[in-house]
Amino acid sequence: MDSTNRNTALASALVEELARCGARRAALAPGSRSTPVALALWRQPAIEVAVIVDERSAGYFALGAAQGDGRPAIVLCTSGTAAANLHPAVCEADQAGVPLVVLTADRPPELRGIGAGQTIDQLKLYGSAVRWFCEVGSHDADDVGLLHYRSVACRAYAAARGAPRPGPVHLNLAWRDPLGPEPRPEDVTASSPLALEGRGERPLTAVVSDAPLADEALVDELAARVSASPRGLVVAGRQLDETIAGPVAALAKRAGYPILAEPTSQLRLGGHDRELVVWPYDAIARLRPPALAPDLVVRLGDLPTSKALRQWLASLGGLRQVVVDPSFAWNEPSNQAETIVRAEPRSLAVGITDRLPGASGEWQAEWLEAGRRAAAATQAELEALEEPTEPGAHAALSRLYADGDLVYTASSMPIRDQEAFVPSAPAQVRFLCNRGANGIDGLVSAGIGAAAASGRPTWIVTGDLGLHHDMNGLAALRHANVPVRIVVLNNDGGGIFEFLPQAGQIERDEFEALLGTPLGLAPERVAAAYGVPHVRVDRLDRLPTAASPGTCLIEIPVDRRRNVEVHRRIADRVAESLGALHGA
Ligand SMILES: Cc1ncc(C[n+]2csc(CCOP(=O)(O)OP(=O)(O)O)c2C)c(N)n1
Ligand SMILES: [Mg+2]
Numbered sequence: 001m002d003s004t005n006r007n008t009a010l011a012s013a014l015v016e017e018l019a020r021c022g023a024r025r026a027a028l029a030p031g032s033r034s035t036p037v038a039l040a041l042w043r044q045p046a047i048e049v050a051v052i053v054d055e056r057s058a059g060y061f062a063l064g065a066a067q068g069d070g071r072p073a074i075v076l077c078t079s080g081t082a083a084a085n086l087h088p089a090v091c092e093a094d095q096a097g098v099p100l101v102v103l104t105a106d107r108p109p110e111l112r113g114i115g116a117g118q119t120i121d122q123l124k125l126y127g128s129a130v131r132w133f134c135e136v137g138s139h140d141a142d143d144v145g146l147l148h149y150r151s152v153a154c155r156a157y158a159a160a161r162g163a164p165r166p167g168p169v170h171l172n173l174a175w176r177d178p179l180g181p182e183p184r185p186e187d188v189t190a191s192s193p194l195a196l197e198g199r200g201e202r203p204l205t206a207v208v209s210d211a212p213l214a215d216e217a218l219v220d221e222l223a224a225r226v227s228a229s230p231r232g233l234v235v236a237g238r239q240l241d242e243t244i245a246g247p248v249a250a251l252a253k254r255a256g257y258p259i260l261a262e263p264t265s266q267l268r269l270g271g272h273d274r275e276l277v278v279w280p281y282d283a284i285a286r287l288r289p290p291a292l293a294p295d296l297v298v299r300l301g302d303l304p305t306s307k308a309l310r311q312w313l314a315s316l317g318g319l320r321q322v323v324v325d326p327s328f329a330w331n332e333p334s335n336q337a338e339t340i341v342r343a344e345p346r347s348l349a350v351g352i353t354d355r356l357p358g359a360s361g362e363w364q365a366e367w368l369e370a371g372r373r374a375a376a377a378t379q380a381e382l383e384a385l386e387e388p389t390e391p392g393a394h395a396a397l398s399r400l401y402a403d404g405d406l407v408y409t410a411s412s413m414p415i416r417d418q419e420a421f422v423p424s425a426p427a428q429v430r431f432l433c434n435r436g437a438n439g440i441d442g443l444v445s446a447g448i449g450a451a452a453a454s455g456r457p458t459w460i461v462t463g464d465l466g467l468h469h470d471m472n473g474l475a476a477l478r479h480a481n482v483p484v485r486i487v488v489l490n491n492d493g494g495g496i497f498e499f500l501p502q503a504g505q506i507e508r509d510e511f512e513a514l515l516g517t518p519l520g521l522a523p524e525r526v527a528a529a530y531g532v533p534h535v536r537v538d539r540l541d542r543l544p545t546a547a548s549p550g551t552c553l554i555e556i557p558v559d560r561r562r563n564v565e566v567h568r569r570i571a572d573r574v575a576e577s578l579g580a581l582h583g584a
Contacts, residue, residue: 001146001196002040006187007139007175010149012043013198014173017153018101018395019046023074025065025453026050027058031078034105034117035179038076045192046338047074049454050479052445054472055082059089060434060442061476063098063410064449067240067432072160073097073453074104079106080118088441093168094129096238096436097327099160100168102130106136108174122172132159132169140174141188146195158207165327186266210325214343214351222322222341222348223355229296229320231363232257232416235309236265238435239301245272247349248300252276255352256359258367260305262419264409269401274424276364278371280378282420283574285309289581292367297321300345302435303333305419310334324348370578375423377577381570382421388540389566390414390489391421393556396540397461397487398422400547406454408447410462411438412491413494413563418461430456440466444473444486451480458482464490464521474530477551484509486532486553493518495560501565516560527553 002012015037026036026041034066041049050065052058055077062075070241077083083104093100106112107119124133136152139145156169178184192198198204214222226232234252236259249272252259259274260281261267268279278284284292285308302463305432313319314334321337324345332340341348382392394417401407408413408431415433432450434443447460458480467488477484489495497503497515512518527534533552537543540556547554 002043002181003188004181005178005184006141007036007179008181009037009188009304010145011040013146014149014153015040015044015047016286017150017198017203018074018157019044020198020201021154021157022071023047023101024069024071025158026074026076027052027062027065027084027449029053029055029078030056031082031105033107033175033377034076034078036175037103037105037173039181041074041076043082044356050476052476055085056088056224056442057445057470057473057476058393059086060445060470060473061449062100062368063093063442064432064446065087065453066093066098066100068406068450068453070240072101072157073449074101074103076103077105077221078118079104079122080120083122085354087126088439090126090129090168090170092434092436092442094436096434097166097329098436099166100170101156101160102126102170104170104172106174108176111151126168129168130170131163131165131258131582132156133172134170135172138174141190143190143192143195146190146315147192148196150195154203154207156207162327163207163209165329212342214341214348218341218343219348219351220355223352225296226255226324226352227300227356230256230359231294232296232298233294234259235297235299235304235365236261236267237299237302237304238262238264238433239266241345242266242270242430244345244349245270245302247346247353249273249276251349251353254356254358256361256364256372257298258364260304260309263302263407263422264433264435266431268422269425269427269429271426271428274426276368277424278367279422279424280371280574281416282306282308283374283571284370284578285312286571287575287578288312288315292370295319299323301502302331305415305435331557352523355463363553370581373562373577373581374574376554377573378421378570381573388556388558390417390491390563391566391570392540392557392560393489394418394421395423396543397459398425400544401427401459402457403428404456406430406432406450406456406458408432408443408450408458408460410443410466411435411440412463412466412494414461414463419502422462430454442473443470444470445476446477448473449484451484455482458484460484460486462486462488463495464488464492464523465494465517466518467523467526468521471526474526474532477530477532483549484551485547488523489558490521490523490555491558491560491563492520494559495563498560498564523553523555
């Protein structure tokens with residue numbers, strides 16, 4: 001603890017406890033009012049600090065960092081609109097269940113609401129988006145004050161990590177002058193060793209919790225349900241736990257259930273048994289083949305992004321859905337789940353697998369054959385195309401993803417095309433995204449934060465408007481000491497909107513003005529502004545040589561309207577190849 005003055009003592013006690021709880025990373029934006037905490041973070045050897053000027057970017061960087069190393073990340077800013085700029089990342093962290101400790105500096109109560117500078121109402125600023133808000137208070141550095149700061153830090157860390165659901169917490173910290181480390185040793189009046197030093201290596205209060213284990217009766221009952229439903233599917237959407245892949249694959253095998261896995265489920269690619277992974281399920285679901293309609297779905301993670309899959313499952317009247325969600329979210333946009341299971345998924349999968357007799361294999365064979373045909377039809381169509389296309393780009397990129405890589409993918413078309421066109425493969429790749437609140441506003445920062453915290457070579461795959469939205473994020477590249485390859489699918493505007501009914505309902509000039517919004521962005525100039533090498537790839541077969549092994553911005557020029565056409569042609573080709581299978 002730094003006993004230079006009251007503020008240094010309180011701030012360093014808070015940071016000391018966060019470090020003892022396990023915090024290893026902080027993103028902070030500059031400002032005067034936050035100096036006591038900024039200095040404490042900077043001087044705390046266990047915590048690596050990234051200083052990022054733009055608070056929106058710092059918030060997303062911390063969000064990515066928390067996903068990159070699985071620990072709560074700290075983000076700190078000064079008072080005023082700085083704190084409001086953290087709001088997007090807080091919303092994403094809330095809805096995606098990502099642990100963040102948000103520290104906002106504030107003026108003390110006597111300086112609020114009287115026209116003092118840089119002061120807004122920061123109390124409960126993020127509303128219901130945070131797991132816990134605390135107005136920490138302006139204490140003296142006495143026993144009561146220091147113990148409170150230490151205790152608040154432990155509680156904040158625990159609440160962010162998950163009690164029971166991970167997410168953001170917000171501590172509002174008011175500081176009176178002096179904000180810098182001006183010596184006032186008489187300020188520190190605490191005498192209790194616990195208040196002054198805490199517990200040494202260990203946090204003042206360690207909060208011990210774990211996802212609940214399913215009891216035997218529940219496992220029996222779920223296993224009976226799976227046994228009674230030979231036409232079942234495992235459906236896996238975004239989730240962060242790579243260790244469930246093996247047990248879930250084993251469950252699927254014993255049950256005879258195909259696995260429809262979005263890349264962000266961490267189940268589509270990897271070293272686990274992927275024999276039952278059917279990756280082109282988006283193309284299959286568009287056709288709604290009656291022979292492949294399931295009667296039971298066991299779902300892990302979010303519902304996959306594919307609208308075709310969501311709509312097909314929702315249309316199946318008799319379908320029973322079991323959602324495994326240990327984090328106590330209500331992650332059930334279909335409103336049709338029969339059961340939500342609050343239990344640790346690995347041991348649940350093992351328990352169910354052990355109780356299953358084994359399956360006949362006919363059902364899975366039909367699904368696997370459909371998957372093979374859809375994959376072959378997709379590939380044939382992509383190979384026939386000369387120019388780069390968005391589906392082709394994702395397929396080509398996936399061939400470059402190597403063991404240990406991290407791929408952070410933007411909302412809008414990139415996340416959808418990744419889901420539809422990245423084949424299952426053995427490379428051990430971690431897929432992240434901002435699909436809690438689906439914003440396009442912080443992808444570059446989040447990707448770089450994930451790269452910095454994970455130490456994995458990283459691919460950030462974004463649209464051109466996504467790059468535009470977060471080009472400030474490129475400034476954070478200096479905090480990543482691994483290669484970060486930023487792939488920009490440049491279709492000059494919002495390509496996703498071309499797929500909307502509005503595209504056919506309004507005049508083209510209205511569409512371009514209101515939705516297409518071409519900016520004529522020149523990625524090479526954006527890259528140059530931040531000193532990042534830029535390469536444009538006009539033919540996908542040049543991608544492997546163009547993608548340098550180091551940090552770079554790779555621009556792939558594509559066409560929005562042509563993209564719609566390519567998607568339709570692939571869908572038609574898959575329909576033909578599956579039609580033959582199902583006699584349509
Ligand atoms: C912060 C935020 N603002 C607006 C939107 C609405 N929105 C969704 S997709 C999109 C266009 C994205 O364009 P781009 O990044 O180029 O990707 P593309 O659609 O071309 O694949 C917009 C504006 C959003 N999701 N998030
Ligand atoms: Mg675009």
